[in-house]
Amino acid sequence: MKCFIGIDLGSTTTKAVVIDESRSVLGRGITNSRSNYDTAASIAKQEAMVAARFHLFREALAKGGALNGGLEDFIAQLERDFRLEQFLEQLADLEQVCGRNVANARFGDAAKGVAAALVEVFKRLREEAPTLFAPGAKRKSDFFRDIAGSRYLAVSEQVAKDAGLRYDMLLNVFDRSIIEVENRVYADAVKGHLLDALERTFVALPGTRKFAEKIRNPIQSVIDTALEETYVVGTGYGRARLPFSKEHIRSEILCHGLGAHVMYPSTATVLDIGGQDTKAIQVDKHGIVESFQMNDRCAAGCGRYLGYIADEMNMGLHELGPLAMKATKTVRINSTCTVFAGAELRDRLSLGEKREDIMAGLHRAIILRAMSILARSGGIRNEFTFTGGVAKNEAAVKALTGLVRENYGELTLNINPDSIYTGALGGATFAWRAVMEEGKAAEHREAA
Amino acid sequence: MSTKENRVTEIISRCSALFEDLEFGAVKKWKAAAPGRKAIGYMPVYVPHEIVHAAGMLPVGIFGGGDQLEVIQGDAYYQSYICRIPRSTVELGLTGRLDCLDGMLFPSTCDVIRNLSGMWQIMFKNKYVRYVDVPQDYDDAVGGQFYIHEMQQIREDLGKLAGRPVTDEALRASIVVYNAHRKAIRDLYAYRAAKPWQAPTAEVYLLLRAGCVLPPEEHTRLVHDYLAACETQQRPKRDNARVVVTGPFCEQPPLGLIKSIEMSGCYIVDDEFMLAFRWLMDEVEETGDPMQALSKAFLHRSAQSSSKYDARKEDKGRFLLHQVKSRGAEGVVFAAPSFCDPALLERPMLQEILARHKIPYTAFKYAENTGQMAPIREQAGTFADSIKLWSAA
Amino acid sequence: MSEITIGIDIGSGAVKTVLFRGEQWLAKRVERIRRRDPLELARQGFDEVLEEAKLKEKDVSYTATTGEGENVKFATGHFYSMTTHARGGVYLNPEARAVVDIGALNGRAIYIDERGKVLSYKMTSQCASGSGQFLENIARYLGVAVEEIGTLSKTSKNPEKVSSICAVLAETDVINMVSRAIATPDILKGIHISMASRLVKLLKVTGITKGTVLLTGGLALDAGLLAALQEELVNEKISGLTAVSHPDSIHAGAIGAALWGAFRHRKLAELQSRAAA
Amino acid sequence: MNTAVKKQVQKEDAMWLQKELINRNYHELATAREHNRKVSATFVPGNLNELLMCFDFARSLPETNALQNGMRKKSGKMIMDAERDGHSEDVCTYVKADLGMMLQGQVGPTGDPLPHPDILLLSYTGCFTFMKWFELVRQKYNCETVMLHVPYQGDGKVSPAMRDYVVKQLKEKVIPSLEKVSGVKFDIDRLRQYMRESVKAEENLVRVLQSAKQRPSPIDGYFGAVYYIGPMFTAFRGMPEATRYYDTLWAEVEQRMREKKGPVTPEGEIAEEKYRLVVEGPPNWTSFRDFWKMFADEGAVVVASTYAKVGGVYDFGFRHDPERPLESLAEYCLGCYTNLNFPQRIDMICRYMDEYQADGLLINSIKSCNSFSAGQLLILREVEKRTGKPAAFIETDLVDPRYFSAANVKNRLESYFQMIKQKRTAGAH
Missing domain, CATH: 3.30.420.40 (ATPase, nucleotide binding domain)
Structure with missing residues (x-):
């Protein structure tokens, strides 16, 4: 089937959206942007394609009617099992690379001990893996680097202590190995993982086993359906580095404007807070950009700021918002300089301020900065759409909602859980237009 | 209850309330006390307050928004490499907090404040706005004549605004009021330099800031009261280094920064805060042609600051050296607002002169909303340490 | 016998701790913070240098902090980091x-x-x-x-x-x-x-x-x-x-703190004995 | 000889003439001491070239030195040197490039040594930093300094008092100082003669700049204009050589107009004029060609710029007047672009947007220059409001290579051009 793909290569994450001929979203994929942009784009695209398969599974299974009532649970379980399969493969890969790197590192006499410790660390990681993907389990992030990294740090600190080894050495091995592992695309493995996951799901949900064939067949046929990459449009911060021709590239401003318009056709003002930039965009009723403003050469107040804070607090990015929501007051934070955020945080803590109150202040500081960029672009008009990774953060949303009301009165505020994909959706829509409206040939997308 | 001991606290908490009131309640109250009263704002650095006063109006010092104002709209007008004060001032204006002002005077400080005068004309079309150019030529016949013209224009404008011309009589009377005010401020500075532990700069600063929103007569009384109250109590004297703080002549540091300098072991014995009140260094002639008198005071007896031209090479740094010597300071702290062209361009010249006179100095930058005091404490603390631990060695 | 002093330098990347007997350097520790609580690491460093020197907490005359150590509860005093780095630098070289x-x-x-x-x-x-x-x-x-x-x-x-x-x-x-x-x-x-x-x-x-x-x-x-x-x-x-x-450069701030601590300790003792007399 | 070859030769004429002028001036400066000539330094806005010529000064312009060093990629090091000598990261990089050059031994952009000036003519017009700049030079090198304070047009007009003040300073301060330092007696007829030359050149410069009203524009009114204004804004206004340069230039531009040709860029001719822009703010010099290329590659032509008026606004009718020499010098100084107040600057840009049929306004905000930059975002908003045309904002610096982020600028420019295009296609529907 024909697929139109938009890829938004951001500074921290890379997003992809796949839409079909009727412009319905088939799937969304996200990964952390890494040093290799091709890889990031491929992985995001692959993730979106996997999501598209799940979308098609759901449709096919619904049609088959075998899972009456239990469809959503089944799909959710299948997805978790698929993630676990993926995780285990990458973990095995990581173990192998780590092993190789211990041999190469100059640890001298300690090398043996480190190698032994690694075996123990990975044994524990493998054992606990299913709990990470159990129903209701909370993960700090969805990316392998983050999940594996945070667990590795925790487990290896314990292992090192028990073995009387230097913790630093274990960290070192991880640091030098992860980059290699995360830059690998496991494209060939997807089908296999899906099928393996299916078997796991039958185990997890034994009640479904009696319909095994009625389930397996439609799934197999979806797996066998070719998803054709009809047209790809790239956008985002790193778009210039995508291996696409100029025809296939649009500025992220246009894509965000269009993406927001597609999600909410009455959008007039769009705010996007990304990793390194904040964009305020004014669009007309056709989704055409009228004006825009971005932050300047200083990345203060961008999403990456929260990343630094999370590191500083030893928390996951997802956990910051909920903590800030517990605040009983808002500590005033004036510096939105990312690098100094940690220093400011420590300053406040040492003055006896509570973590949650400081968090609320930090979120407010980011949003204040965004409010200024919005004011620069001509203010907020109805309807107002908030997109980007930070839009998922409830504390940021709360601060924004309050400030918008104070400064612009009541208006419609659109925030979508999928808003991080806005730029990619715009890109996919441009791809769709190129073929369906402008009759562009589905020329080859990626040069070698 | 008003015992002698808490009179200081009383005065300072009043000043503190005035300082924190970003709604300018004191100005509104003054205006409401009699019908038809008008208030004219001025930004830091010198404008002839006497003319505003003689027109029966209240001169109001607008010294930015400090660290308690959330700047949203103001930031929309300025790039990150422009100092803070214009953006917080724009914020004050756009949020209606300056509606109580009937006009604004923008002194000749630097290009940023100069441009702000034109922006104000566009943003606040119904208000009286004027850029006050001061001569950089100090001859009575050349710069003086131009300056008198400039002041004359303001005098006529304000006369129109007031509905009656500003008479020479009124101007002379205002000169007398301001001479008394300047005298009070000079006394305050002399007192602090003599007993810095009795009049900490955080207090002196708040007291000065009260002068932004109070009529000069009332502020003069307040300064006298404070000085009298200070003498009634003994405060502990600490082993601190005596320093002159130079640089903050326009955008003001947060109060926390002033406290941090003191906490890290420095007594501030002279400074450039609120230089607007001390611009004319001694008494202005109270008889004769008042415009001539004001012009002469400006041309020949006004403070040296980085926003002013030094006609001769040998004039550079004289004022600062005088501050150091006359106040018995042991060192100089250059505290300049980030991106402040006048202060930062002046700094190397002054430092060279201090080095020549073997006066130690340290330097850092701040913004009116600086939140992190640790680097400030570290630098001021090391400076104080090095003076204290080693001065006898 | 010379006094025992401990210098603790809390940086934003690592916590450094040293123990001195007079001018004699007896023990040192460095612990990277890596998302841990610096104040806990300071305590840990303090305990570890004591253990290494086979001393008890009560043997310590002065515990001096520097860097971001203003809030260390068990410290006797704090010095600004440029003052301590200068002193530690000259000690090392x-x-x-x-x-x-x-x-x-x-x-x-x-x-x-x-x-x-x-x-x-x-x-x-x-x-x-x-x-x-x-x-x-x-x-x-x-x-x-x-x-x-x-x-x-x-x-x-x-x-x-x-x-x-x-x-x-x-x-x-x-x-x-x-x-x-x-x-x-x-x-x-x-x-x-x-x-x-x-x-x-x-x-x-x-x-x-x-x-x-x-x-x-x-x-x-x-x-x-x-x-x-x-x-x-x-x-x-x-x-x-x-x-x-210098191989021990990382400790300069902590060394400076310990040495200044000794200086202050002597000064304080002097004042006390004068007060007693 | 066919016409194509002839054209090429003509094109080279103006460029070659200019290059020769500049090199000769640096040579004159380098050899001033041996020829017993005194050296003056002054600034571009309000530069009193005709007056300085009356005293036979070899004329140096520190801003031009800095920008030439910027274009030759030498300024980065100079700025670092000045910062190491105690100057703040926050302040104007022209000043630091100049002071850095002095610290490095005062070798000018062409490699010729530059002498320390005998007199600093501080024409304090439209820029606060000028004042500190010469104070700094004075303190370090003990040069004689004379201040010419040009009041700001705070009310948007030049009052008789302002003009009288400037004239009085010229008579009582500037001219006597110049006489004293140079040893040459002032001759007002000589001044008149130079001013007559100025007028001729000014007429042609205005013609060249206004040729951009044509579609396609034969010139680029920003990147190209930087070259066209060179002789006029620096040490050559009032010289017959400058008059010749502008004659030649105008002949070339006229020819291009007749042939309906677009501007010539270092990368060749612009084939298709896709976007017509007005630009506010000085250019970046350290990546000047790359910067221009970002426009040229997209078919964007700048039809008018405020920077081309920084050393004098001639296109609204001002000419030096030999009949009222000192008054006219005063009016010239008072009328420079950066001495205009905000409402005037906005009016001027709106007028350009209209008269030059521009698609939009681009502001290149320069970190170094508060005189230009402080408040530009208000200009942006007002112009958008008044013209209905889109405006965009980028940030660079004059001569500090650290402040030119090519990826950043390109990203914004691309987005801007795509936006104009998208709007245009939408409008056509």
Whole structure:
């Protein structure tokens, strides 16, 4: 089937959206942007394609009617099992690379001990893996680097202590190995993982086993359906580095404007807070950009700021918002300089301020900065759409909602859980237009 | 209850309330006390307050928004490499907090404040706005004549605004009021330099800031009261280094920064805060042609600051050296607002002169909303340490 | 018998602890913070140096903190870090006439005399792309252990300079470099050069023209940085300065704190005995 | 000889003439001491070239030196040197490039040594930093300094008092100082003669700049204009050589107009004029060609710029007047672009947008220059409001290579051009 793909290569994450001929979203994929942009784009695209398969599974299974009532649970379980399969493969890969790197590192006499410790660390990681993907389990992030990294740090600190080894050495091995592992695309493995996951799901949900064939067949046929990459449009911060021709590239401003318009056709003002930039965009009723403003050469107040804070607090990015929501007051934070955020945080803590109150202040500081960029672009008009990774953060949303009301009165505020994909959706829509409206040939997308 | 001991606290908490009131309640109250009263704002650095006063109006010092104002709209007008004060001032204006002002005077400080005068004309079309150019030529016949013209224009404008011309009589009377005010401020500075532990700069600063929103007569009384109250109590004297703080002549540091300098072991014995009140260094002639008198005071007896031209090479740094010597300071702290062209361009010249006179100095930058005091404490603390631990060695 | 003093230097990257008996150095500890609570690490360091020196808490006459240690509850007193680095620098290398301390966030150049008196100093402000924290983040990203940074950097033939001043944007610069297949040593060297250039600038501003410059702080043992600094000094034709490091450079702040602690202890004792008399 | 070849030769004429002028001036400066000539330094806005010529000064313009060093990629090091000498990162990089050059031994952009000036004519017009700049030079090198304070047009007009003040300073301060330092007696007829030359050149410069009203524009009114204004804004206004340069230039531009040709860029001719822009703010010099290429590659032509008026606004009718020499010099100084207040600057840009049929306004905000930059975002908003045309904002610096982020600028420019295009296609529907 024909697929139109938009890829938004951001500074921290890379997003992809796949839409079909009727412009319905088939799937969304996200990964952390890494040093290799091709890889990031491929992985995001692959993730979106996997999501598209799940979308098609759901449709096919619904049609088959075998899972009456239990469809959503089944799909959710299948997805978790698929993630676990993926995780285990990458973990095995990581173990192998780590092993190789211990041999190469100059640890001298300690090398043996480190190698032994690694075996123990990975044994524990493998054992606990299913709990990470159990129903209701909370993960700090969805990316392998983050999940594996945070667990590795925790487990290896314990292992090192028990073995009387230097913790630093274990960290070192991880640091030098992860980059290699995360830059690998496991494209060939997807089908296999899906099928393996299916078997796991039958185990997890034994009640479904009696319909095994009625389930397996439609799934197999979806797996066998070719998803054709009809047209790809790239956008985002790193778009210039995508291996696409100029025809296939649009500025992220246009894509965000269009993406927001597609999600909410009455959008007039769009705010996007990304990793390194904040964009305020004014669009007309056709989704055409009228004006825009971005932050300047200083990345203060961008999403990456929260990343630094999370590191500083030893928390996951997802956990910051909920903590800030517990605040009983808002500590005033004036510096939105990312690098100094940690220093400011420590300053406040040492003055006896509570973590949650400081968090609320930090979120407010980011949003204040965004409010200024919005004011620069001509203010907020109805309807107002908030997109980007930070839009998922409830504390940021709360601060924004309050400030918008104070400064612009009541208006419609659109925030979508999928808003991080806005730029990619715009890109996919441009791809769709190129073929369906402008009759562009589905020329080859990626040069070698 | 008003015992002698808490009179200081009383005065300072009043000043503190005035300082924190970003709604300018004191100005509104003054205006409401009699019908038809008008208030004219001025930004830091010198404008002839006497003319505003003689027109029966209240001169109001607008010294930015400090660290308690959330700047949203103001930031929309300025790039990150422009100092803070214009953006917080724009914020004050756009949020209606300056509606109580009937006009604004923008002194000749630097290009940023100069441009702000034109922006104000566009943003606040119904208000009286004027850029006050001061001569950089100090001859009575050349710069003086131009300056008198400039002041004359303001005098006529304000006369129109007031509905009656500003008479020479009124101007002379205002000169007398301001001479008394300047005298009070000079006394305050002399007192602090003599007993810095009795009049900490955080207090002196708040007291000065009260002068932004109070009529000069009332502020003069307040300064006298404070000085009298200070003498009634003994405060502990600490082993601190005596320093002159130079640089903050326009955008003001947060109060926390002033406290941090003191906490890290420095007594501030002279400074450039609120230089607007001390611009004319001694008494202005109270008889004769008042415009001539004001012009002469400006041309020949006004403070040296980085926003002013030094006609001769040998004039550079004289004022600062005088501050150091006359106040018995042991060192100089250059505290300049980030991106402040006048202060930062002046700094190397002054430092060279201090080095020549073997006066130690340290330097850092701040913004009116600086939140992190640790680097400030570290630098001021090391400076104080090095003076204290080693001065006898 | 000389008094026992402990110096604790809480930086933003690591906590350093030393124990002295008079001028005699008995024990040391360094613990990278890596997302842990610095105050707990300070206590841990305190206990560990005591254990190493086979002493008890009650034997300690003065515990001095420096760096971000103003809130250590069990400390006797606090000294500002440039004061302590100066003193510690001269202790480690009596020839030192300047101390350059590169911490995780700020860099400092301190011009001193032969007694460790601070003559002048300069600290970096704002925007931290040239900071230790930045280098460490990048190294982690590149999969390079902190100890290896220097060795790798020294093999660079074509260092690639980082142009952004904002550390966040500089991160992207580096990510771009990786995607352009710039070799790891060239990236690291590029960062070293930009750091060295900032440090030389700081040094020049302090007014020092000749003598030995001792690197202290967490990055002092980074041979790549030292090399870049020496090259920058040559490039800038400040040939009167020689940059050196010391195996114990990382402890300079803590040493200074311990020594100043002893000084204060004697002073306090003197005052007390005078009061008693 | 066919016409194509002839055209090429003509094109080279103006460029070659200019290059020769500049090189000769640097040579004159380098050899001033041996020829017993005194050296003056002054600034571009309000530069009193005709007056300085009356005293036989070899004339140096520190801003031009800095920008030439910027274009030759030498300024980065100079700025670092000045910062190491104690100057703040925050302040104007022209000043630091100049002071850095002095610290490096005062070798000018062409490699010729530059002598320390005998007199600094501080024409304090439209820029606060000028004042500190010459104070800094004075303190370090002990040069004689004379201040010419030009009041700001705070009310948007030049009052008789302002003009009288400037004239009085010219008579009582500037001219006597110049006489004293140079040893040459002031001759007002000589001044008149130079001013007559100025007028001729000014007429042609205005013609050249206004040729951009044509579609396609034969010139680029920003990147190209930087070259066209060179002789006029620096040490050559009032010289017959400058008059010749502008004659030649105008002949070339006229020819291109007749042939309906677009501007010539360093990368060749612009084939298709896709976007017509007005630009506010000075250019970046350290990446000047790359910067221009970002426009040229997209078919964007700048039809008018405020920077081309920084050393004098001639296109609204001002000419030096030999009949009222000192008054006219005063009016010239008072009328420079950066001495205009905000409402005037906005009016001027709106007028350009209209008269030159521009698609939009681009502001290149320069970190170094508060005189230009402080408040530009208000200009942006007002112009958008008044013209209905889109405006965009980028940030660079004059001569500090650290402040030119090519990726950043390109990203914004691309987005801007795509936006104009998208709007245009939408409008056509």
